[in-house]
Amino acid sequence: MQVRLNKLYGLFADAGIDAFYVTNPENCYYLSGFSGTAGALLLCRDKSFLLTDFRYTDQAKRESPGFKVVEVSDFYAEKLAQVLKENCISRLGCEGDHLSYNQFLILKDKLVNVDLKVTSGLVEELRLDKDNTEIKNIEEAVRLADLAFDQVLTMISPGVSEREVALQLEYSMRSMGAGGVAFNIIVASGPRSALPHGVASSRLLRKKDLVTMDFGSIYRGYHSDITRTVVLGKPEPRQKEIYSIVLEAQLRAIGAIRPGVRASDVDRAARDIIAGKGYGERFGHGTGHGLGLNIHEKPKLSINDNTILQAGMVVTVEPGIYLPDWGGVRIEDTVVVEESGCRVLTKAPKEELIILS
Numbered sequence: 001m002q003v004r005l006n007k008l009y010g011l012f013a014d015a016g017i018d019a020f021y022v023t024n025p026e027n028c029y030y031l032s033g034f035s036g037t038a039g040a041l042l043l044c045r046d047k048s049f050l051l052t053d054f055r056y057t058d059q060a061k062r063e064s065p066g067f068k069v070v071e072v073s074d075f076y077a078e079k080l081a082q083v084l085k086e087n088c089i090s091r092l093g094c095e096g097d098h099l100s101y102n103q104f105l106i107l108k109d110k111l112v113n114v115d116l117k118v119t120s121g122l123v124e125e126l127r128l129d130k131d132n133t134e135i136k137n138i139e140e141a142v143r144l145a146d147l148a149f150d151q152v153l154t155m156i157s158p159g160v161s162e163r164e165v166a167l168q169l170e171y172s173m174r175s176m177g178a179g180g181v182a183f184n185i186i187v188a189s190g191p192r193s194a195l196p197h198g199v200a201s202s203r204l205l206r207k208k209d210l211v212t213m214d215f216g217s218i219y220r221g222y223h224s225d226i227t228r229t230v231v232l233g234k235p236e237p238r239q240k241e242i243y244s245i246v247l248e249a250q251l252r253a254i255g256a257i258r259p260g261v262r263a264s265d266v267d268r269a270a271r272d273i274i275a276g277k278g279y280g281e282r283f284g285h286g287t288g289h290g291l292g293l294n295i296h297e298k299p300k301l302s303i304n305d306n307t308i309l310q311a312g313m314v315v316t317v318e319p320g321i322y323l324p325d326w327g328g329v330r331i332e333d334t335v336v337v338e339e340s341g342c343r344v345l346t347k348a349p350k351e352e353l354i355i356l357s
């Protein structure tokens with residue numbers, strides 16, 4: 001934690017602040033280890049405060065021993081004003097990406113004689129570069145999703161509903177130790193598989209359906225994200241063709257990932273394959289996204305993101321082709337950028353379209 005705090009303090013001078021008020025729960029957790037859902041950090045170079053209410057004070061002391069825990073009974077802004085005054089702080093940064101407009105107005109009103117500066121992405125920039133502990137947590141979240149996929153294959157058959165498939169995935173991940181699901185599980189079958197984000201419905205699976213499952217688990221706050229598409233019964237030639245194009249695009253994008261490459265170049269690697277086969281119009285989303293304490297983080301593997309990839313970044317690679325009224329295929333892995341290239345964390349099989357009966 002201290003390494004992260006020191007890196008953040010190093011950004012204070014450029015931001016023109018002497019202290020930083022952190023309200024985003026994931027950023028609070030990242031910087032302090034505090035996992036409660038109500039709290040805020042006041043970070044000064046020589047002293048760090050954790051403001052929270054009675055429900056969490058014991059937990060805060062346990063989880064964040066380096067912080068002075070300040071109990072707030074009613075209003076955070078008033079308590080914050082008092083602590084700032086006691087510590088003679090006059091230039092304070094706040095998180096413009098996370099405070100609501102009303103919360104900002106309240107801070108402005110209560111913090112008299114404080115120069116309140118709105119910052120953007122300070123902690124998120126640090127979070128781009130995952131340390132070994134973070135990568136280990138993501139690996140475990142990936143492992144739980146891989147195991148759940150393996151288990152769910154045994155129950156996918158005609159007559160089972162998308163919702164039952166989603167429930168089984170969630171049950172498997174949670175019973176093996178996941179803290180929760182990374183997002184609302186997508187199970188999109190038959191023509192619904194043409195919906196890139198078709199959350200599981202009551203539709204019953206049928207023979208010949210493509211079934212796209214997009215899901216992930218959370219482990220110690222860190223997310224995983226995987227998509228696999230399977231088919232029920234002998235696949236039609238077109239189903240095999242679309243699957244092999246998506247797989248080729250996905251492998252090409254993974255092959256392009258290494259330090260020094262632009263995020264947009266990885267996107268282009270996948271997009272060129274799909275466009276080259278005539279399906280460019282049917283791949284309407286980015287190739288992937290960073291993930292960590294949030295399911296969507298920087299960088300985006302998209303045509304407009306020129307972030308230079310660095311070792312320690314974790315991204316998904318998830319091209320897809322979606323044909324309205326017919327169906328769709330997406331294949332997604334979680335990948336960590338390493339000095340020598342990248343490492344695919346997802347182990348669930350994808351080499352060919354999995355056929356279930």
Ligand code: ZN
Pocket residue numbers: 214215225226227318332
């Ligand atoms: Zn996904």
Ligand code: ZN
Pocket residue numbers: 225289316318332
């Ligand atoms: Zn994703």
